[in-house]
Every structure is written in structure tokens, then in C-alpha cells.
Amino acid sequence: xxxxxxxxxxxxxxxxxxxxxxxxxxxxxxxxxxxxxxxxxxxxxxxxxxxxxxxxxxxxxxxxxxxxxxxxxxxxxxxxxxxxxxxxxxxxxxxxxxxxxxxxxxxxxxxxxxxxxxxxxxxxxxxxxxxxxxxxxxxxxxxxxxxxxxxxxxxxxxxxxxxxxxxxxxxxxxxxxxxxxxxxxxxxxxxxxxxxxxxxxxxxxxxxxxxxxxxxxxxxxxxxxxxxxxxxxxxxxxxxxxxxxxxxxxxxxxxxxxxxxxxx
Amino acid sequence: xxxxxxxxxxxxxxxxxxxxxxxxxxxxxxxxxxxxxxxxxxxxxxxxxxxxxxxxxxxxxxxxxxxxxxxxxxxxxxxxxxxxxxxxxxxxxxxxxxxxxxxxxxxxxxxxxxxxxxxxxxxxxxxxxxxxxxxxxxxxxxxxxxxxxxxxxxxxxxxxxxxxxxxxxxxxxxxxxxxxxxxxxxxxxxxxxxxxxxxxxxxxxxxxxxxxxxxxxxxxxxxxxxxxxxxxxxxxxxxxxxxxxxxxxxxxxxxxx
Numbered sequence: 001x002x003x004x005x006x007x008x009x010x011x012x013x014x015x016x017x018x019x020x021x022x023x024x025x026x027x028x029x030x031x032x033x034x035x036x037x038x039x040x041x042x043x044x045x046x047x048x049x050x051x052x053x054x055x056x057x058x059x060x061x062x063x064x065x066x067x068x069x070x071x072x073x074x075x076x077x078x079x080x081x082x083x084x085x086x087x088x089x090x091x092x093x094x095x096x097x098x099x100x101x102x103x104x105x106x107x108x109x110x111x112x113x114x115x116x117x118x119x120x121x122x123x124x125x126x127x128x129x130x131x132x133x134x135x136x137x138x139x140x141x142x143x144x145x146x147x148x149x150x151x152x153x154x155x156x157x158x159x160x161x162x163x164x165x166x167x168x169x170x171x172x173x174x175x176x177x178x179x180x181x182x183x184x185x186x187x188x189x190x191x192x193x194x195x196x197x198x199x200x201x202x203x204x205x206x207x208x209x210x211x212x213x214x215x216x217x218x219x220x221x222x223x224x225x226x227x228x229x230x231x232x233x234x235x236x237x238x239x240x241x242x243x244x245x246x247x248x249x250x251x252x253x254x255x256x257x258x259x260x261x262x263x264x
Numbered sequence: 265x266x267x268x269x270x271x272x273x274x275x276x277x278x279x280x281x282x283x284x285x286x287x288x289x290x291x292x293x294x295x296x297x298x299x300x301x302x303x304x305x306x307x308x309x310x311x312x313x314x315x316x317x318x319x320x321x322x323x324x325x326x327x328x329x330x331x332x333x334x335x336x337x338x339x340x341x342x343x344x345x346x347x348x349x350x351x352x353x354x355x356x357x358x359x360x361x362x363x364x365x366x367x368x369x370x371x372x373x374x375x376x377x378x379x380x381x382x383x384x385x386x387x388x389x390x391x392x393x394x395x396x397x398x399x400x401x402x403x404x405x406x407x408x409x410x411x412x413x414x415x416x417x418x419x420x421x422x423x424x425x426x427x428x429x430x431x432x433x434x435x436x437x438x439x440x441x442x443x444x445x446x447x448x449x450x451x452x453x454x455x456x457x458x459x460x461x462x463x464x465x466x467x468x469x470x471x472x473x474x475x476x477x478x479x480x481x482x483x484x485x486x487x488x489x490x491x492x493x494x495x496x497x498x499x500x501x502x503x504x505x506x507x508x509x510x511x512x513x514x515x516x517x518x519x520x521x
Contacts, residue, residue, distance in 0.1 A: 136368035136427075139319055140382035140434060141358030143350060150385060154372050 011201030015193070016208055026189035027209065033107055033185060034172045040111025041171075042164070045118020050148070052123060063119065070116035075109065076177050082109040083181040106178030114171060121163045125156035158228050165221035172213050186210065271330070272297050272438050272469045273318060278327035280313055280493075287313045289493035290327070295438070298467040302480040302501075305490035306516060311473045312365075314490070315442050318471070319360040320353055331359055332437050358386060361431030361439040365446050367423045369415040375402060375426045376411040379433045387434065394433075401429040405459050421452030425459055432463075439463070441472040477521055481505055489513045 015023070051063040070078065086108070088101035129152050137147035176187035190206035193199075273295040280288035287310045295301050303311045316322040318329055320337035326345065329336045337353055338345045348356075370378050379398035383389040389397075402411050405425035415423050424444055431439060441460065445453040457479045464470060464483040474480060480487050480501060487504040489497040489512075497510040505521075508514050 130368070132364060132366055132368035133370065135321055136362075136364060136370070138354070139321065139357055139360070139362035139364075140430070141354050141386045142382060143354045146385060150381065151370055155370075 005198060005200045007200045007204060009201070011193075011197065011199045012204045012208075015190075015202060015205030023189055026184055026186050029103075029183065029185040030172065030175055030187075031213065033103065033110065033178060033183070034168065034175045037107045037110035037114060037175065038168050038171050040107065041114025041118045041167070044112060044115025045120075045122050048115060048119035049122035049126060052119065053126070067116045067119055070113050071120075075113045075174060076180065078113050079106060079109040079177055079181060082106075082112075100183075102178070102181045102183045106175075106181060106183045110171065110175060110178065114167065117167060118164070121160055121167070122156070124163075125158075125160035126152060128159045129155050161228055162221075162225060165217070165224070169214050169217055169221075172217065173210060176210075270297075271295060272299070272332060273471065274328075274330040274333075275314075275318070276328050278314065278317060278329060279325045280310070280317060280322060281325050287493055288317070288324070291490070291493070291495055292327075293488060293495060293498075295469060295471060297469055299469055299485045300464040300483055301471045301486045301488055302484040303471065303473045303488045303490055304475070304477070304480060304516070309490040310493040311490045312442055315440050315471060315473050318438075318440055319357050319362055321362070323347065331356065336360075354386075358382075358434050359437045361434060361436035363424070363427050363431055363439070363441045363444050365443045367415070367420070367427045367447070369423050369427055369430070371415050374412050374414055375407060375418070375429075378415070378426055379430045382430070383433050398429070398433055401432055402426070404432075405429045406455070419452055420448045421455045424448065424456045428456075428459055428463075437469060439468055439470040441470060441474070443473050443475065445474070445476060475520065477505070477517075489516065491516075 019027075048063045048066055051059040054060055083102065083105040086101075086105055088104055090101055091098050092101060092104055133151055133155065134147055137151040138144075142150070175185065179185060179188040179191060182188075186206055186209055190202040193202040271294050273293070275291055275293045278288050278291040279286070289310075291310070291314050293301070293314075303314070305311050313322055317324050318331065318336065323337065324345075328338070328345075334356060335348075336356055337348055339348050340346070369375075370381065373381060376395065376398050379401060380391070380394040383394040383397065384391060399408065399411060402408050405428055407422060407425055407429070410418060410422060410426075415426070418426065428444075444460065445456050448456065453476070457476060460470070460472065461479065461483045472479075472484070482501075484501050486498060487501050488495055489504070489508075489510065491512050497504070497508065497513045504513070505517065508517060
């Protein structure tokens with residue numbers, strides 16, 4: 001006979017309204033891991049995207065290999081692999097702060113995986129900019145790096161930022177996978193609670209908290225995209241128009257955060 | 265001293281291939297200071313490619329190009345041409361202004377922002393000085409009142425004039441114009457050509473690839489006819505338009521005039 005796991009209302013309610021300090025730690029860990037891994041992914045993605053355009057063939061090959069491997073295998077496997085293979089001491093000292101080794105392995109795995117996706121996003125963004133822009137910059141004596149930084153990338157940002165925002169939304173949810181190597185984050189916290197009380201309410205509550213995180217992010221994302229759109233048109237948009245836009249995009253925000261749209 | 269001393273631009277036997285297509289088949293041209301040279305010819309004759317080779321937007325396969333006595337894009341090493349370092353190429357390009365057929369203004373920057381960009385970030389000119397110079401240049405191309413406008417809000421003719429100001433802001437020794445009015449509506453070509461004519465009369469050294477024969481006649485010191493990757497005829501505008509000698513030049517002019 002199969003007995004369904006109970007879902008108790010008071011468990012859900014107490015986990016939402018009365019979070020304890022351990023939960024606060026877990027929440028912070030999720031945010032922290034997601035942000036650092038995403039930043040790592042952005043940097044790696046940019047480097048890989050530039051490598052892909054290099055005239056030196058081995059660089060292009062490496063860039064392709066990177067994407068092939070990290071987009072072609074499960075991130076869960078990558079997390080496990082980094083955790084098992086990297087010879088890390090229990091606590092790693094980064095000078096100004098310490099970090100537990102499972103955090104480091106988890107962040108590295110998530111960030112490196114993310115870099116492969118970010119490379120494609122950067123590539124699409126850079127490719128969307130007319131070749132004449134680079135030529136004009138070069139003809140003014142700008143070196144490649146300067147032209148990229150001042151002329152091409154700022155324009156590519158319009159194309160890059162919306163999918164980047166979605167990537168970060170995914171990252172916050174995907175980061176739950178590092179629970180498998182013992183990182184104490186939101187999902188681990190729910191799992192912990194569940195294993196004591198055998199009540200699925202913990203997972204309902206944690207879903208709520210993920211939803212809060214992704215919703216806040218979607219709101220920030222809408223603001224950023226709004227700002228970019230303004231600089232694109234090059235004229236000021238009135239405060240009222242901004243407010244209206246953010247309000248209407250708020251609808252999209254809820255839709256974007258809806259769990260079944262998730263990739264992870 | 266090299267053979268090219270005293271010349272702003274010296275090109276000798278320049279060859280360029282795109283795959284199996286032999287676009288430039290030995291182009292030689294010298295441009296003296298304060299001279300305006302117009303390059304004419306049918307499309308596909310290699311004139312735009314040649315212009316792009318002068319500031320190394322295209323690599324050449326053989327021959328040599330010098331601007332202000334310095335070889336462009338290449339160093340000679342044991343008798344072979346080796347591509348120069350990016351740093352050197354970039355520095356040489358600051359000497360060469362390039363105006364594109366399609367303007368290529370930076371759309372995320374205002375007219376003023378376009379003009380001050382390279383002086384500040386390449387020449388390390390102070391911001392205030394760059395702005396003052398840019399405002400002078402924009403006034404010179406008749407766009408003082410449009411300095412805060414973004415390219416998207418400007419007409420084609422206005423955009424091209426900003427592009428000219430942007431190139432001039434680097435105080436180049438040589439200005440290259442690649443069919444600067446071909447992408448413009450007929451009613452605004454005049455305003456761009458007027459600016460260019462003024463530059464020519466003020467003594468700017470320029471090479472202009474153009475189909476505007478009226479402009480060539482009025483502004484050029486020398487007209488050069490290219491056909492199938494070589495220069496087939498060159499001379500003063502009077503010679504060129506009144507008594508061309510080469511059969512192909514005659515045929516081309518009779519078609520276009």
C-alpha cells in the first residue's frame with residue numbers, strides 16, 4: 001500500500017512566516033552561490049565568446065570544446081565531478097574571507113557550466129552588431145579591446161541583458177542542485193526539515209521562497225531593461241511612463257517566475 | 265630617406281585577392297600634401313578595396329602602402345611582408361580618417377559623443393578640450409545645434425557630416441572617403457559634398473572614391489580612373505572630363521555623365 005506524504009498547512013505557514021536563523025543562512029547561501037556563480041559564468045562566457053572570434057585557431061577550438069562539454073553534460077554530474085576531483089581543503093582561505101570547500105566546488109561547477117551558456121548569449125549579442133561599428137572604431141585608431149569595450153559591447157548589451165536575466169533566474173533555481181554535495185542552502189534546509197517531520201509542506205514553503213527570489217530578480221531585471229531601452233532611444237522617458245512600463249512588465253515578471261517555465 | 269618622403273600616401277604595386285578573385289592587380293598611386301584625389305570607376309573595379317587597404321581594413325597580398333612615410337599594416341622582415349602588431353596598426357590609423365558609405369556612427373552616443381570618443385580614449389585628450397574641439401568641428405559641418413542628438417534622430421546627410429567631423433577630430437594627415445554620398449537621398453548629397461569641397465579647398469589631403477562627377481570636377485586636383493583592379497588613367501579634372509585618352513574611361517564617362 002502506498003501512503004502519500006502528508007502536507008500540513010501549519011508547516012508551510014510557519015516556514016513562510018517564521019523562518020529561523022538557520023533558514024536565513026540557507027537563504028543567504030542560495031543568493032550568494034547564485035550571484036558568484038553567475039558572475040563567474042559571465043566572465044567565462046565573455047572570454048569564451050572572444051576566444052571564439054580569435055584568429056588563432058586553437059583558441060577557437062578550445063572555446064568550442066568548452067561549450068560542447070559543459071552544455072552537453074548534466075550540471076548535476078559536473079557538480080559531483082568538481083566536488084570529487086578538486087583536491088580542496090575543508091575550509092579555503094581567500095584572504096579576506098573563508099569559504100567551505102563544498103561551496104567552492106559548487107560555485108565553480110555552476111559558474112563554469114553557466115559560462116558555456118553565457119558564451120552563446122555573448123556571441124549572439126556581439127554578432128548582432130553591424131561589422132561597420134568595429135570598422136569605424138578601428139579606423140579611429142581604437143584597439144580591438146577598447147573598441148569591444150566602448151563600442152560593440154555597450155550596444156550588444158541590449159541583446160545580451162534579457163537572456164542574461166533569464167539565466168540568473170535559472171541559476172537561482174539550479175543552485176539547489178549543490179545540495180547533493182552537502183552545501184547548506186535553501187533546498188538542503190527544506191530537505192532537512194522534511195527528513196525530521198516527513199511533511200511535504202517544507203517543499204511547498206521552499207518553493208515559495210524560490211518564487212520570492214525569482215520575483216524580486218524579475219523586478220530588478222525589468223528595471224535594468226527599461227534603462228537600457230531608454231539609452232537605446234536616446235531620449236528621456238517620463239517618470240510616469242517608466243512607472244507604467246514597470247507595472248505592465250510586472251505581469252511578465254510573474255509569468256517569468258512561474259515554475260514550469262524553468263529550464264533547470 | 266625613403267622614396268616616398270614628402271608624400272602623404274604612397275602605394276606601389278598593391279595586389280589583393282579575395283579567394284580566387286584578383287581584386288587589385290598592381291595599384292600604384294602617390295598623394296602629395298594638400299592634394300585631393302578622386303578615384304572613379306565602375307563598381308567592382310577595386311576602388312573601395314584599395315581605399316580600405318590604405319588604412320589596413322583589408323590586408324594586402326603584396327606591394328606596399330605608406331602613409332606619412334610609414335608602411336601601413338606591415339613590416340618588412342627578410343624581404344617578406346609580415347603583418348604589423350595591432351598596437352602599431354592602431355597608431356597608424358589615427359593618422360588616417362575614414363568616412364564610410366554607411367556612416368557607421370555609434371548609435372549609442374550623441375553626435376558630440378561620437379566626435380569626442382576617439383580623441384579622449386585614443387589620443388588621451390582631456391575631456392573639456394575634446395568637447396571644445398568637437399563643438400568647433402560640428403559647427404564647421406553645420407551641425408552645432410545637433411550636438412546632443414543621437415544618430416537615430418539625424419538624417420542621412422546629417423549623420424554623414426557627423427561622421428566627417430568624427431574623423432577630423434583625430435586630426436588625421438589623410439582623409440579617406442568611401443562613396444560618402446552613395447547611401448544618401450539625392451536631396452541631401454549636396455550638403456555632404458559641400459562640406460567635403462570646403463575641406464578640399466582648405467587644403468585637407470583627401471582621397472575620395474566617388475560617383476559624383478560634379479564634385480570630382482570642382483574639388484579634385486587629380487582624378488584617377490580604376491578598371492579591373494588597376495589604374496588605367498589619371499590626370500587633372502580638365503584633362504579627365506574634357507579629353508580622356510583611354511577608351512574605357514571614355515566609355516565609363518559617357519555612361520555616367
